[in-house]
Amino acid sequence: MMHNESITEQLHSLTIGKYSSKELTENYIHRIKQLKHLNCFISVLEESALQTAADADQARYKGKVGPLTGIPIAHKDIFCTKNIATTAGSQMLHNYIAPFDATVVIKIAAAGAITIGKTNMDEFAMGSSNETSYYGAVQNPWDTDRVPGGSSGGSAAAVAAGLCSAATGTDTGGSIRQPSAHCGITGLKPTYGRISRWGMIAFASSLDQAGPMTRTAEDAALLLALMAGGDPKDSTCIRDDVPNYLEYLNTTLEGARIGVCDDFFADGLEAKSEEVIQDALKIFEQLGATTKSVKLPHIKYSVPAYYVIAPAEASTNLSRYDGVRFGYRCKDPENLNDMFKRSRSEGFGDEVKRRIMTGAFTLSTGYYDAYYRKAQQIRRLIKNDFHQAFNEVDFLIGPTAPQPAFMLGEKTESHIDMYLQDIYTIAANLAGLPAMSIPIGFSSKLPVGLQLIGNYLAEGTILSAAHQYQKRTDWHKCFPMMTTSESQR
Ligand code: GLN
Secondary structure, eight states: OGGGSOHHHHHHHHHHTSSOHHHHHHHHHHHHHHTGGGOOEEEEOHHHHHHHHHHHHHHHHTTOOOTTTTOEEEEETTBOBTTBBOOTTOSTTTTOBOSSOOHHHHHHHHTTOEEEEEEOOSGGGOOSSSTTOTTOOOOBTTBTTBOOOSSSHHHHHHHHTTSSSEEEEEESSSTTHHHHHHHTOEEEEOSTTSBOOTTBOOSSTTTOEEEEEESSHHHHHHHHHHHBSOOTTOTTSOOSOOOOHHHHTTOOOTTOEEEEEGGGGSTTSOHHHHHHHHHHHHHHHHTTOEEEEEOOTTGGGHHHHHHHHHHHHHHHHGGGOSSSSSSOOOSSOSSHHHHHHHHHHHHSOHHHHHHHHHHHHHTSTTTIIIIIIHHHHHHHHHHHHHHHHHHHOSEEEEESSSSSOOBTTSSSSOHHHHHGGGTTTHHHHHHTOOEEEEEEEEETTEEEEEEEEEOTTOHHHHHHHHHHHHHHOOGGGOOOOOOHHHHHO
């Protein structure tokens, strides 16, 4: 079925004329409607997508083919899109129409792709379950009573359910990798700065990074090559040449040294997930890699350090939503202060307010040294730990999430429990390293993800390792059974 194919397969089908881009897009639009209850999308761009598909078919006929011509891609609703609503999952931006496209959106469109829609997400990307979205929770296509993970939950569920060929996501503390794990897809968070943040609504600027969410590592390599690269509009964006990641894919794992950190397998990791990860490690060994235990002594402080740094940056980034220039404005304000106060109180959801308050607190005089400075020092120690580890190994392997997808509503009251969902992913953000999640099996019929963490700008290394694994196994070819009864729920 065309909606279950990878981008690479779809490009081949389009080339040989097995189906047209119009047919492919129509099929996705039909499925999006049929599986509306999953709530993956905040905006579906039916009309423009079908038009772009028809244009793509014409272009292909005339031999004008780009690397993604005719492929329908969804963007997380955190990327600004010209003339189309960009909400960041918040009521605050419910009526925000950006006057420009994000660099990522421009680059993907320039490659010939079709923007099929904007995907649901946790409000301002704060969350691990997609339940903080003003537009409602997203259902996991593997079990609709469960969360898809977050904050890129809409993107992950849309790719898993076959509603688009691939999607973009953003990852500040795990938001590409954790939902990818829970939905059984491949998700890559590149090195900090590898992809421009311009036009990506800011959460925590020193951690935020965009990346591809796809069916296969090969598709992730294809998309990364198109999304990455210097951007004069983002001064933190890395200007180094973008390698041809597809060329890396056939590097064998013969002689590769894989680091395994014992802390990743401490209490808290579900037993069946651990078993599945050990099985995956054996495959990597069969493919010629050797494993080695490595120490990351400060990794245990990553969650507390992140929950000081990320809210601190969020509190400053979100100060721009004051009801004056853009965003939600309360009705009939009595005076200026009343307008600021009520616009922010009414426009933001609870989790966002919690982060703003924590952030404002840790940055305030008297607490700055005790919390913010300490957290930054810990961040450096974590970075140093990885530096040490990469002297001995080529990449690290471990779990992506402590357990498979949990039930909707299960953790909404327990904030700490929710924060701990990113216990394995956050360190890569604090250190700025590339990391990805790939599907490697199931626990109680729910997908389990494996995390691969690479050295700076070594996306090619983890992508090729993932590709070699996917050549040997079929987990990435497993699809949720979306039955008619489920689609009516
Ligand atoms: N779940 C983490 C948080 O709530 C990470 C979110 C993200 O990566 N955007 O902050």
